[in-house]
Amino acid sequence: NAGVTQTPKFRVLKTGQSMTLLCAQDMNHEYMYWYRQDPGMGLRLIHYSVGEGTTAKGEVPDGYNVSRLKKQNFLLGLESAAPSQTSVYFCASMPGSPYEQYFGPGTRLTVT
Amino acid sequence: AQSVTQLGSHVSVSEGALVLLRCNYSSSVPPYLFWYVQYPNQGLQLLLKYTTGATLVKGINGFEAEFKKSETSFHLTKPSAHMSDAAEYFCAVSDRGRGSTLGRLYFGRGTQLTVWP
Numbered sequence: 001n002a003g004v005t006q007t008p009k010f011r012v013l014k015t016g017q018s019m020t021l022l023c024a025q026d027m028n029h030e031y032m033y034w035y036r037q038d039p040g041m042g043l044r045l046i047h048y049s050v051g052e053g054t055t056a057k058g059e060v061p062d063g064y065n066v067s068r069l070k071k072q073n074f075l076l077g078l079e080s081a082a083p084s085q086t087s088v089y090f091c092a093s094m095p096g097s098p099y100e101q102y103f104g105p106g107t108r109l110t111v112t
Numbered sequence: 113a114q115s116v117t118q119l120g121s122h123v124s125v126s127e128g129a130l131v132l133l134r135c136n137y138s139s140s141v142p143p144y145l146f147w148y149v150q151y152p153n154q155g156l157q158l159l160l161k162y163t164t165g166a167t168l169v170k171g172i173n174g175f176e177a178e179f180k181k182s183e184t185s186f187h188l189t190k191p192s193a194h195m196s197d198a199a200e201y202f203c204a205v206s207d208r209g210r211g212s213t214l215g216r217l218y219f220g221r222g223t224q225l226t227v228w229p
Contacts, residue, residue: 004155031215033217040121040221040222041221042116042202042219042220042221042222043156043202043217043219044219045216045217048216050215058216090155090156092156094215096215098144098161098163098206098215099215100146100158100161101215101217103148103155103156103157104155105154105155106153106154106155
């Protein structure tokens with residue numbers, strides 16, 4: 001099993017550009033999550049999904065949209081990137097509570 | 113929402129010394145508790161978790177943590193530090209909720225562990 005994979009690994013955007021980050025998991029997990037990690041802030045939840053076709057807002061959802069059209073994929077979109085969205089983005093999946101979340105390797109995004 | 117406090121953003125120990133990383137949570141109802149480790153330029157990896165049962169939980173790489181309800185704490189320890197333990201450690205809690213809140217993790221801000229030779 002590949003586990004949780006994220007595409008791309010690195011990206012540089014100019015302010016106002018858009019992009020989509022792809023998260024894929026091959027473990028048939030119901031729950032999927034998008035986090036951002038900033039120095040000294042820990043991980044903050046952006047959006048999450050408790051099943052195919054469902055999404056919900058997390059702690060810091062503004063400026064992001066998500067979709068979960070297929071159970072194994074969770075997409076994070078930035079419609080108009082801003083420098084404040086420079087961060088490392090992690091995707092995670094979970095089979096159900098109280099199991100742990102399994103994390104992808106991260107995407108490092110820089111917005112100039 | 114849950115609140116997680118990790119006391120000390122940086123901890124330094126000598127190789128062979130005791131490692132103690134502190135974590136306190138805010139919930140009056142005991143949540144599920146987790147410690148994750150993050151090595152440079154990698155994702156998070158689970159070290160150990162507490163859900164129910166024995167309050168002393170053993171994890172990978174010789175780490176353990178003890179859930180103390182009266183102190184709302186879940187401190188991480190390792191008797192003898194190794195150079196390979198140098199990493200960032202995150203404490204996280206999860207609601208024992210239902211429905212859409214089920215499984216949400218709330219993270220502390222992390223503790224960077226440095227191990228000196």
